[in-house]
Amino acid sequence: MNYIVTFYNETYKILLLLIPILVSVAMIVWFDRRVWGFVQRRKGPNVVGPFGLLQTAADALKYIFKEIIIPASSNKIVFILAPIVTMTLALSAWAVIPFSDEMFISDINVGILYIFAISSLGVYGIIMGGWASNSKYPFLGAIRSAAQMVSYEVSIGIIIINVLLCVGSLNLRDIVLAQEKLWFVVPLFPMFVIYFISALAETNRPPFDLPEAEAELVAGYQTEYSGMMYAMFWLGEYANILLLCALGSILFLGGWLSPVDIYPFNIIPGVFWMIFKILLLFFMFAIVKAIVPRYRYDQLMRLGWKVFLPFSLLYVILTASFLVYFDLLPN
Amino acid sequence: MIAHALFFYFFSIIAIISAIFVIVSRNTVHAVFFLILDFISISCLFIMIGAEFLGMMMLIVYVGAVAVLFLFVVMLMNVTEQKLSWFRGSKKSGHIPIGLIVGSVILLELIVIVGGWKYRNTFAETKFLSFDPNFTNTHLIGNVLYTEYIHLFQISGIILLCSMVGAIVLTYRKREGAKKQKYFEQVSREREDSVKLIDAEFDKGVKIDD
Numbered sequence: 150m151n152y153i154v155t156f157y158n159e160t161y162k163i164l165l166l167l168i169p170i171l172v173s174v175a176m177i178v179w180f181d182r183r184v185w186g187f188v189q190r191r192k193g194p195n196v197v198g199p200f201g202l203l204q205t206a207a208d209a210l211k212y213i214f215k216e217i218i219i220p221a222s223s224n225k226i227v228f229i230l231a232p233i234v235t236m237t238l239a240l241s242a243w244a245v246i247p248f249s250d251e252m253f254i255s256d257i258n259v260g261i262l263y264i265f266a267i268s269s270l271g272v273y274g275i276i277m278g279g280w281a282s283n284s285k286y287p288f289l290g291a292i293r294s295a296a297q298m299v300s301y302e303v304s305i306g307i308i309i310i311n312v313l314l315c316v317g318s319l320n321l322r323d324i325v326l327a328q329e330k331l332w333f334v335v336p337l338f339p340m341f342v343i344y345f346i347s348a349l350a351e352t353n354r355p356p357f358d359l360p361e362a363e364a365e366l367v368a369g370y371q372t373e374y375s376g377m378m379y380a381m382f383w384l385g386e387y388a389n390i391l392l393l394c395a396l397g398s399i400l401f402l403g404g405w406l407s408p409v410d411i412y413p414f415n416i417i418p419g420v421f422w423m424i425f426k427i428l429l430l431f432f433m434f435a436i437v438k439a440i441v442p443r444y445r446y447d448q449l450m451r452l453g454w455k456v457f458l459p460f461s462l463l464y465v466i467l468t469a470s471f472l473v474y475f476d477l478l479p480n
Numbered sequence: 481m482i483a484h485a486l487f488f489y490f491f492s493i494i495a496i497i498s499a500i501f502v503i504v505s506r507n508t509v510h511a512v513f514f515l516i517l518d519f520i521s522i523s524c525l526f527i528m529i530g531a532e533f534l535g536m537m538m539l540i541v542y543v544g545a546v547a548v549l550f551l552f553v554v555m556l557m558n559v560t561e562q563k564l565s566w567f568r569g570s571k572k573s574g575h576i577p578i579g580l581i582v583g584s585v586i587l588l589e590l591i592v593i594v595g596g597w598k599y600r601n602t603f604a605e606t607k608f609l610s611f612d613p614n615f616t617n618t619h620l621i622g623n624v625l626y627t628e629y630i631h632l633f634q635i636s637g638i639i640l641l642c643s644m645v646g647a648i649v650l651t652y653r654k655r656e657g658a659k660k661q662k663y664f665e666q667v668s669r670e671r672e673d674s675v676k677l678i679d680a681e682f683d684k685g686v687k688i689d690d
Contacts, residue, residue: 152483227513258616262536269544273516276548280509280555292552299548319618447661 162254170243174387175205181435188439215376220282227281232378235274235385239392242267246395247322249405249419260321261309264396271389272298279370290369293359300453301350307461308344311337312400314468317479325404334401340464341401343457348393352386354434356441357449390434391427398426488528495521508554512547519543533618
């Protein structure tokens with residue numbers, strides 16, 4: 150009986166998290182296209198619904214009613230599995246994100262490692278999709294994107310080590326609570342910049358959208374996908390972007406903490422600040438998409454391995470020696 | 481406890497079945513996918529016994545990095561459909577005797593080890609790994625690794641570094657005529673280096689190559 154109650158409670162909590170996330174992914178796609186439009190002095194999607202808010206719903210409807218085409222020479226099981234893997238992984242990482250002091254599904258000791266592990270699994274959706282399509286462009290796109298994601302994961306890992314040195318715990322709530330006096334964006338500002346750029350590369354966003362560079366590879370690993378399966382790739386991608394925005398706000402921008410601890414600000418619930426910070430980071434993602442040209446592949450690899458990796462390693466040594474010298478090491 | 485046992489059997493059955501399929505499946509890419517499934521279910525088992533740090537490391541290192549490289553190699557070497565002619569056809573192959581020898585040696589070693597193995601139930605009370613509920617197991621592993629076993633830890637790091645350098649040395653070759661971008665030269669180029677103003681004489685033109 151106890152199990153059933155627990156099961157019911159957990160399911161209820163999970164649905165309460167997943168449905169808002171899926172809805173906000175839809176909204177964020179609209180927001181992305183809208184910002185993109187405004188930067189280029191267009192209007193963007195503004196026809197369906199007020200301000201075009203229902204544009205994504207219309208798109209989703211279109212995808213649902215389209216036919217799913219499975220190429221005859223593809224590896225069918227892996228082909229169908231790929232979008233499912235992408236979307237499941239993108240959504241399951243949200244289980245440990247704390248939205249406020251008591252709003253989270255699970256509060257595990259190795260929260261940051263969990264997110265890191267799940268996001269490193271994300272590459273399989275892409276490789277499986279590219280390989281199972283049994284076609285040239287998807288395969289090239291998948292290989293490119295796997296190399297890119299593995300490279301930038303390394304630098305994200307070292308950036309996380311920087312933050313963990315200042316916190317002394319792998320728990321995401323502890324990471325936020327350690328920033329009560331000073332957000333980590335101030336002492337670790339260079340790391341914040343590198344995190345932002347690596348997150349762009351990790352989620353295959355422009356200017357690093359080489360896996361799906363349409364001028365070279367048609368649509369990369371998604372070329373053979375159609376209908377709802379394509380939409381699932383798409384949803385997973387945006388859920389991943391939101392996840393990295395949330396992780397960035399937890400690591401550097403103080404999570405649910407209000408920016409100043411004075412009267413009108415500190416009565417606003419923490420959830421509001423968390424969502425505000427996620428949206429702020431996403432706004433930066435959207436702006437970058439509109440204003441920066443695409444990188445060449447060798448430049449991308451050079452940036453990851455020869456610039457970011459040595460610099461963040463150096464910063465780890467700097468942070469560690471600073472903490473040891475001034476005796477600020479957390480227990 | 482029932483749910484705990486159910487989850488344990490669930491994950492271990494998946495682990496065993498996928499380990500069998502790694503060997504059995506003819507398509508090598510499928511074999512790697514089953515290997516990944518195996519890694520994932522074993523890390524779930526790690527998490528179930530409370531070794532959450534080890535479980536996550538298993539996911540990050542083996543699934544996130546090593547298996548991706550496996551997959552790369554298998555996909556790029558174009559060995560997806562393995563030929564079974566060795567076993568079915570009349571063609572002789574030199575691989576089978578070597579494989580049999582290595583396999584029997586490993587089996588013999590396993591028999592020797594398992595035969596001499598005694599279950600110690602004092603294992604959990606070993607000196608350095610004493611369980612303390614006040615600390616997470618990340619703390620405990622770190623404490624052991626960086627104090628008692630610091631030399632072994634550093635030496636294994638050095639061995640890994642050596643093998644990395646060795647791999648690069650073995651595969652490195654200088655390519656003739658490859659064009660490289662020189663960033664610093666590009667950025668530090670001034671107007672004077674590249675543009676020259678010449679007064680062209682009327683009706684004669686300019687020789688650019690001078």
